[in-house]
Amino acid sequence: xxxxxxxxxxxxxxxxxxxxxxxxxxxxxxxxxxxxxxxxxxxxxxxxxxxxxxxxxxxxxxxxxxxxxxxxxxxxxxxxxxxxxxxxxxxxxxxxxxxxxxxxxxxxxxxxxxxxxxxxxxxxxxxxxxxxxxxxxxxxxxxxxxxxxxxxxxxxxxxxxxxxxxxxxxxxxxxxxxxxxxxxxxxxxxxxxxxxxxxxxxxxxxxxxxxxxxxxxxxxxxxxxxxxxxxxxxxxxxxxxxxxxxxxxxxxxxxxxxxxxxxxxxxxxxxxxxxxxxxxxxxxxxxxxxxxxxxxxxxxxxxxxxxxxxxxxxxxxxxxxxxxxxxxxxxxxxxxxxxxxxxxxxxxxxxxxxxxxxxxxxxxxxxxxxxxxxxxxxxxxxxxxxxxxxxxxxxxxxxxxxxxxxxxxxxxxxxxxxxxxxxxxxxxxxxxxxxxxxxxxxxxxxxxxxxxxxxxx
Numbered sequence: 001x002x003x004x005x006x007x008x009x010x011x012x013x014x015x016x017x018x019x020x021x022x023x024x025x026x027x028x029x030x031x032x033x034x035x036x037x038x039x040x041x042x043x044x045x046x047x048x049x050x051x052x053x054x055x056x057x058x059x060x061x062x063x064x065x066x067x068x069x070x071x072x073x074x075x076x077x078x079x080x081x082x083x084x085x086x087x088x089x090x091x092x093x094x095x096x097x098x099x100x101x102x103x104x105x106x107x108x109x110x111x112x113x114x115x116x117x118x119x120x121x122x123x124x125x126x127x128x129x130x131x132x133x134x135x136x137x138x139x140x141x142x143x144x145x146x147x148x149x150x151x152x153x154x155x156x157x158x159x160x161x162x163x164x165x166x167x168x169x170x171x172x173x174x175x176x177x178x179x180x181x182x183x184x185x186x187x188x189x190x191x192x193x194x195x196x197x198x199x200x201x202x203x204x205x206x207x208x209x210x211x212x213x214x215x216x217x218x219x220x221x222x223x224x225x226x227x228x229x230x231x232x233x234x235x236x237x238x239x240x241x242x243x244x245x246x247x248x249x250x251x252x253x254x255x256x257x258x259x260x261x262x263x264x265x266x267x268x269x270x271x272x273x274x275x276x277x278x279x280x281x282x283x284x285x286x287x288x289x290x291x292x293x294x295x296x297x298x299x300x301x302x303x304x305x306x307x308x309x310x311x312x313x314x315x316x317x318x319x320x321x322x323x324x325x326x327x328x329x330x331x332x333x334x335x336x337x338x339x340x341x342x343x344x345x346x347x348x349x350x351x352x353x354x355x356x357x358x359x360x361x362x363x364x365x366x367x368x369x370x371x372x373x374x375x376x377x378x379x380x381x382x383x384x385x386x387x388x389x390x391x392x393x394x395x396x397x398x399x400x401x402x403x404x405x406x407x408x409x410x411x412x413x414x415x416x417x418x419x420x421x422x423x424x425x426x427x428x429x430x431x432x433x434x435x436x437x438x439x440x441x442x443x444x445x446x447x448x449x450x451x452x453x454x455x456x457x
Contacts, residue, residue: 003038007046010036011055015066026056026064041187057085057400062388081398082433086424087227087375088291093346095339099290099330106325113321120313122148123324129331130283130297137259138272139281141299147308150319151294152257152284153180158311159218159253159280160185165303166249168217172210174202176407176414178227178255181220186409194412199231199369199378204240211248218251218280223270225258225374228404228419232371238270246276251301257284260340261347261373277301285327287375288343289336293323348373350422350430357434363441378404379418379437387416390440399436 001009014020027035032043047064050056056064110123121127127146134141149155160171171185175194185192193214195207210216221241223233233241245252254270271281281299300308330336351373358368365382379401381387387403394401401418408414420437422430 003036003042004046004049007032007036007038007043008049011046011050020066022066024066025062026066028063039187041183044183054083054086057395058406062392082400082429082436083424084399084401084420084422084433086421087287088423089287089289089343090346090424093343094290095335096290098335098339099293099326102326102329102333102335103322105329106322109329110321110325118318118321120147120309120318122146122319123321123328126324126328126331129328133331134283134297134299137256137283138268139283139299141281142302145300145302145305147298147300147305147312148319148324149296149298149312150316151286152255152282152296153184154312154315155282155296155298156181156220156253156255157184157188158308158315160190161188162304162307162311164217164251166217166251168215168250170215170217172214172216172219172250173409174221174226175409175412176228176404177220178222179407181255182407182409192409194409197226197229198415199229199380201231201233201237204237204244207241208244208248211244211250216248216250218253219245220253220255221270222255222257224256224262224267225371225376227257228376228402228407228417229378230369230371230374230376230419231378232267233270235266235268235273238268239273242270242273242275242279245274245278250278252279253282254279255282255284257282258287258374259283260288261344263344263348263373271299277303280304288340289327289330293327295319295323295327344373347375347422350425350427351377353427354420354422354430354434357431361438363438365444366441375421375423377420377422379420381416381418383416385416385441385444387418390418393440394437397436397440399433401437 011020011026020026026047029040029043029047033040047056047058051058051064055067057067058064126148127143130146131141131143170191170193172193172195173181173185174197176197182192193210195202195210223238225232241252244250252270256269259269269281271279278301280301283297283299285293285295298308351370354377355370358370365385367380368377369380370377391401391403401420404417404419405414425433
């Protein structure tokens with residue numbers, strides 16, 4: 001049993017014994033490190049695993065707290081009535097039955113290869129069909145440049161550790177950015193720098209200075225439906241990124257994790273503007289199919305394929321043949337495209353519904369930023385508001401949100417704000433949750449008026 005699993009088991013036993021009850025704070029990360037003689041990263045992984053399974057919730061600068069009651073599978077309604085935290089797809093919209101059919105077919109089709117190791121690049125028929133599939137998204141790649149990984153996270157882990165032809169060692173990330181990428185880079189002891197990205201975009205003058213002087217190996221970016229801000233780059237900004245990467249010999253990791261929700265047929269990836277082979281493209285299926293499928297496609301420049309293959313080989317030898325075979329059948333049958341149309345509509349409708357609600361109420365020191373689709377909206381908060389207190393008040397009402405602070409490097413000055421995920425909430429929950437959020441912030445507004453203090457974003 002891995003160390004993080006031992007920690008997980010320990011917490012479960014504490015719950016069963018009644019030593020931890022709903023609302024109780026879990027042991028601190030420092031205490032668990034001493035108890036299990038392990039690294040901080042191992043404890044964080046264990047706690048994050050429990051958070052993803054809705055057993056605990058976190059409050060920045062405070063710690064982790066228990067959601068579930070002892071011995072029960074259902075989540076405590078007091079704390080988990082409306083889930084604006086989850087970054088997983090809505091289970092009610094996932095194609096379980098169709099994919100089960102594909103799994104059964106894959107067992108028959110690939111029964112010989114199921115009992116042997118496969119090439120680390122991926123299952124050949126899947127790579128072939130992905131080559132055609134990616135062309136729809138303006139990704140024109142050769143067969144040998146496409147690799148299948150166990151989720152985008154595995155690709156990020158490998159790319160962070162492996163050497164690049166430019167001989168540089170530093171990694172540049174947007175601030176804020178996807179927490180999984182941050183944790184991967186930091187836990188591997190890599191040198192990570194940040195550049196501020198706001199709802200208005202990047203400062204390209206600052207980006208050019210960092211590219212020129214920062215010995216940047218690669219720039220990790222989420223150009224579309226950013227996590228946690230929800231925003232997207234324009235085609236013009238993507239062209240500028242590709243141009244600067246070529247000029248200063250910097251690679252770009254383009255994490256296009258929600259490309260299947262794109263509504264604008266003219267919104268191309270950065271990869272489409274890359275003429276010097278500096279862009280690495282990540283395509284995930286976890287957010288639109290089954291998260292447990294753990295399959296992603298990585299499109300690499302030719303000069304990186306051999307090194308990437310070696311690192312991947314000694315990471316897992318090969319990605320699950322059964323999962324790859326099922327995805328191949330799912331894509332080939334056309335079921336994927338039918339499912340994609342369905343979920344595009346679902347998330348577009350939810351986000352538009354939230355956008356409509358935000359037009360009804362104005363509080364001067366918060367500002368909503370709601371895209372036309374995707375998983376995340378962003379609630380900008382004035383720096384004088386204590387977001388930790390707000391989160392505690394909302395948790396008491398059964399509203400769970402995420403503070404964007406955890407999406408920043410520890411040393412990087414962060415802007416206060418909340419990430420609001422609509423991935424697993426229906427419209428009635430969006431409405432109820434929205435009004436609870438606004439009522440909570442209105443309480444601050446009323447107190448400010450009483451003290452004759454007003455301020456605006």
